[in-house]
Amino acid sequence: MIRNGLSRISLPAIVSSSSTAVSSLLDSTFPSYRTPTRFEPASVVDALDVDCQPPSKVAAEPTVLQPRVVIYDGVCHLCHRGVKWIIKKDKDKKIKFCCVxxxxxxxxxxxxxxxxxxxxxxxxxxxxxxxYYEGSTAALKVASYLPFPYSALSAMLILPAPLRDAAYDYVAKHRYNWFGKEDECIVMQEKDLLERFIDMHELLDNGGGASD
Structure with missing residues (x-):
């Protein structure tokens, strides 16, 4: 008898009755609760308080900096020679450059x-x-990214930094007198190198001149 009685009750009726009961219980217990009936994109956006206004100019600017970037004196002939040497040896293009x-x-x-x-x-x-690194330590760290045997130069990091930097600073102090300098970034004289520069577009726009 019970079995026959259950067979006459349709499944949709049971589900509907159960859903109504659960909804009523939630409404009485949590007055702010609303049983979702369908996906409503507008309601979701409102609930998350998403700002749909166009992004500001500041927000649109890139914020992610690139790794393995050499920042150097772009008007120094000695520095430029060093950059050219690294570009020539760095076949895998691991190192990028930027004029200070x-x-x-x-x-x-x-x-x-x-x-x-x-x-x-x-x-x-x-x-x-x-x-980040400066001076002689920076030079040896850059060397560590070059193919062998040039990467072996990084073994000189075991030497005391004050000793290494003393030699570096002495050459740096006299580099303009010994090797000369230009009024604009020297890489503009060899534009085929610009693809390795993260400031390529700025240099092209400014003609290689220093920014204010």
């Missing part, structure tokens, strides 16, 4: 808590977040 005279360099300088004058004394190698 460019505005593109500014986020990197802020990240490393240095200014342009610091970089004019000792070039900067930004390896990644929280990892």
């Amino acid at each position: 005279q460019s505005k593109t360099a500014e986020p990197y300088l802020r990240l490393c808590h240095v200014d342009r004058e610091d970089v004019l004394k000792r070039f900067l190698f930004v390896e990644g977040p929280g990892a």
Whole structure:
């Protein structure tokens, strides 16, 4: 008898009755609860308080900095020779470059808590977040990314930094007198190298001149 009685009760009726009961219980227990009946995109957006306004100019600017970037004195002939040498040996194009005279360099300088004058004394190698080096240590860190045998130069990191930097600083102090300098970034004289520069577009727009 019971079996026959159940067979006469349709499944949709049971589901509908159960849903109504659950909904009533939730309404009485949680007055703010509303049983969802269908997916409503507009309601979801409102609930999340998503700002649908066009992004501001500031928000549209890139915020991700690139790793393994050499920031150097772009008007220095000795520095430019060093950059050319690295580009020639760095077949895998691991290292990128940026003239310290460019505005593109500014986020990197802020990240490393240095200014342009610091970089004019000792070039900067930004390896990644929280990892940056100056002077002789920067040079040897860059060498570590080059193919063998040039990567073996990084073994000189075992030498005391004050000793290495003393030699570096002496050459850096006299580099303009010994090797000369230009009024604009020297890479503009060899534009085939620009593909390795993160400030390429800025240099092309400004003609290689230093930014204010």
